[in-house]
Amino acid sequence: MTLQPILLGVTWKPMPSTADAPFDPIRRYAPMVYGPTALYSLGQGAILPLLPALAADLGADLAVAALVSAAIVVGQLAGNIPAGWLVSKAGERRTMLIASLASLVGIAGMLLAPHIALLGLSVLLIGFCASSFAVARHTFMTTRVPYAHRARALALVGGSFRLGGFTGPFVSAGLLALFGDEIASVWFFAVCLLGVAALVAFGPDPEEKALIADRLAARERADARADLDEEDTGEPVTGSIPATERIGVLRTMHRHRGVLARLGAAAASLAAVRSARQAVLPLWGVSIGLDSQTLALVVGVAGAVEFSLFYVSGQVMDRFGRLWAAVPALLLMGAGFGALAFTHDLDSAVLWFGVLALVIGVGNGLSSGILLTLGADVAPERDPAPFLGAWRTLTDGGAALTPLIVSAVTAAASLSVATGLVGVVGLVGAAAFVRYVPRYAPRRD
Template identity: 55%
Template sequence: MTSRIPAGDSTVDPGTRRMLARFAPMIYGPTMLFGLGEGALLPLLPVIATSLGADIAQAALIAGAVVAARMLGNLPAGWLVARIGERRAMAIAGCLALAGGIAVLLAPTLLLLAAAVVLIGLSAAVFGLARHAFMTTRVPLHYRARALSVLGGAFRLGMFTGPFAAAGLLALTGTETAAAWCFIAALAMLVALVLFGRDPEEQLRSEGLLPTAARAGAERRPRSDGVLRTMWRNRGLLARVGLPAASLAAVRQARISLLPLWGVSIGLPGEVIALVVGLTGALEFALFYTSGQIMDRFGRLWAALPAMVLMGGAFLGLALTHDLTHATGWFVVAAVVVGIGNGLSSGILMTLGADLAPPEDPAPFLGSWRTLHDAGGASAPLIVAAVAAAWSLPAATAVIGVIGLLGAAGFTVWVPRLVPHRR
């Protein structure tokens, strides 16, 4: 189905371990810290908003502003990274997010809190795109999927531990602004690592492992065609591979709301729902490196297709079990399958974007790519809410399942034709 990419042993061999370790101080560490900060702050944003007088709708709007700002920030982020370079963009994004965290801590009104949240979302877009572009041009191709899967795993680890850190600080201080302090501390460490951590490019260049595109444009930035021109020139590519990617992002995002809603709808207590959702999270984290190994050894489709079939099929099957006698058992089975599918998809969107981006100047293309799949993710809660309101929760679950299977078909058709594996 796809071209096989040579990649050594299936275990983490010493060469792979050394390659990944080179990116730990400047890329993986900051990524985990950004995830930890967001994981600590985002769940408590509605609580902070209500403490400033927001009603439920306003609190939800402020909490959702991070996602909207991240999506809207991808295109200008592509422009910025193409002009000032990845490391500078990451440092600037970290400083702006740090300022946003301080503003959340000190905001006296809802309007200023909303502005701080938007700033954090825009900073997240710049940081995410800059690290993606950095890895695209610095990681040798036969390590790419594993390196980007570890990047996704680092962020997931941060997002997983962030709420626990916030809960511990909240128990110690008794105030929800402890989450903002956690975010500030994490971003301060992030900025220090980005500015003072050893640049892996130096070591890769000395060992002759730096990809050609990075060697050619090491300190001199290539002339960029601009984000909009790049988007127009690659419109066919973005439409063909980008739409299945957006469907994957939609299914991923839908699981966050669908699984708890389904548990509530079949009458499960909160602690059981939390346990099942936690189990899916553990499976997702456990499989992130396996995803990279599969992509590097056998091709991108062998991770994307099983992931989409598993998640789409699980949601479609779950939609048929709501009123069955063993609905709880089917819910657990579906949640486990979704967790396995999402774990197998770890890093796939970043890897496909890196494969498709022009190697000499990836940032403008990646801005368009990330906007497209972020839009897919942002649309998922709206689809679930609209279909559930118009028909039922099982109908909404079935729609998400169908989106997943359509995305699988799209990947099957277009990935073998359009995704290059050798340069």
Template identity: 45%
Template sequence: MTSDERPFSFRSVALAAFLPTLLFSIGEGAIIPIIPVAAGNLGATLAMAGFIASMVMLGELIGDIPSGWVVSRVGERTSMIGAAVVAIVGVAICLLAPNYWVLMAGIFLVGIATAVFALARHAFMTSYVPARYRARALSTLGGIFRGGWFVGPLIASAVIAATGSTQSVFWIFIISCLGSVVVLLALPDPEKMFGPSARVTDESGAQVTAGEEEAEERTHGLFRTIWSFREVLIRMGAGVSLVAAIRSARTVLMPLWAVSIGLSESNTALIIGLAGAVDFALFYASGQIMDRFGRMWSAIPSMIGLGLGFLVLAFSHDLSSAVAWYIGVSLFLSVANGIGSGIVMTLGADLAPKDRPAPFLGAWRFSADAGQAAAPLVVSLLTALVSISFASGVMGVLGLVGAGMLARYIPRYVPRRPRTA
């Protein structure tokens, strides 16, 4: 049965495919806003706190290298269970950390686990969802992560207010990971529900090879694959690397900014959670825009909005109304990010070769995650050398550069296709 002939509905995969992702991302969303605070409580400077927060993204980048091997060898569900267990170990290290260096190691381990968890779910959606639903399905997956990043900080804010302890937030991630393991063990495996993906047919009717041969290709030759697809990765890959960079800068810079203007931990988590609600509300609209009008109508407005938001933020730090500006810019950045939900995964699926997509997707994710890992390090460095306002301004300029690159290359590499559904 081909991918377009196989019956598909979001309802049929909602619990088994999306609920574990939601639970995992709730835990991750809970700890991200308080990482700089936890680092500061252990004696880290503002710049060092930003560097420690960047370990999530750096861990994801490093985790991309073995994640394809793990998923291909042990399967999607087992990979996700293992990733949840590794995340629990990382969070336990954070809970017991006597200094910020040990905290950094725990956060790095969480990033590695996140890479495996995310790749396993992305691989399933790419293999089983018909191409005519691709953008909506992948933007929904992106929306699930955003849903967790919305709910997690709100829970964190309530827990901090109730306990008076920042460290207590790490227990939210532990409970979320345990919940995702229970769901993965209790509910049917989506791969078994939809059957093996040994042969998949694209919209043009051409059969593509998947299964073990594709898994073996994913296991080996990441850098060889990058070299083979260097033309598209230099152009389109550089563009999405900037997309990932600006997004990850936002997840580090906004909590760090709250620390720099004196916001409390609970208020920081509450504001970031409310901004996450706006982000989450737009995920399906992003998929509809991409499927109906083309990928660039989601990607370019998103990057322009993110760039302008960071530029405005750069000039608001020393104003008497800095908190109000922080809230307003947080919401604006969430709108800009929300309308681009799923764009990196969707472009990767569009550009992947029809015969063996897995090696390309691994190289694509690595390119995007390189930008995601680099941006927080740049933010930390610029904060240490100049100021946090300067770091925000640089991120704003990079956002506008990314919008220009995508405007130049999306029409060339991903031309709009006629609607099929």
């Protein structure tokens, strides 16, 4: 009799192996999915650190410059539900082309902005379009990647976004050193957008490739039935996504309000804790007296650790189940923030900051792709785009509100209290995942 470890009532049991090569779906779609995703996030990552400087060049004070920087997050949050509607109506490829062209309009506004209002609106438009790219890729991978490979495939999508966010600031630093002007990074983003548009418009259509693969699989199944002398109905199988009545975004949200209110809230807590590391760690380093170079080194090493683990998360979810990545990730981040809250006045505060920043980085790395994967697991099989738009609105909302809550709690009490609150959110979120993932997204053995 073998003993299987139990995590809070969840059995650890590896996923059954499949006959086909596990990386086939990932390799099949890599050039058309991961390439444009990484290229777009690289361009966006290059301009994000420079938005306050661009605003300051137009005469903005610190408060207004912060508002311009936040406009891209607000735009993405506001764009998720319209993006779900557009993907449902026009399809993934057309949606990405429309978003590319609209983003170029936003780039032109940034380049030509004579005053701060136009710059802010342009950044808002770019954020609004960013949600269309995200929802389109999420929808395609949801409908086309088999469940057994889904977590790895979506972890790679998340890793592609992280790659751009990780390397984009280095690109902008190089462009600043070469040209001495922040506008160079805006032009770089424009070139990346043109590259994305070209890949989407003229590259191999992933939908067509998926249909071909499905037709080949159907033909192999028909041949196998013929070998077994089974009756062939003669009905053609094209492998396309079945046609169905499209019920719209609002009706989709109402129909799935239970999972959105429960599992969606748990997902929002994970997004909130993730976002908190970007708000809390720099503030904490400053508050304990770290110089900018040391602070950047600690945060950079933690970021490198979390980036290196994005594919491990997908492997764990596909082999052992979603909870085996989600719960340890939240426990690590929640415990890391909770412990950090008690170290501010210690003599070894700097050492604890470095250690706990790495713990939080490991937890964040293990969480890569979880929100994408769970959204795909609970989305309706037919026409998932409206649901995914609502799902992403919840998760992006959790991420967007966290810096505001941290700022408010810090002003009202202290940074230690705000950090401890983030830790509590992480631990409560872990409990919510344990309760609702088996209910709404059980494993499919």
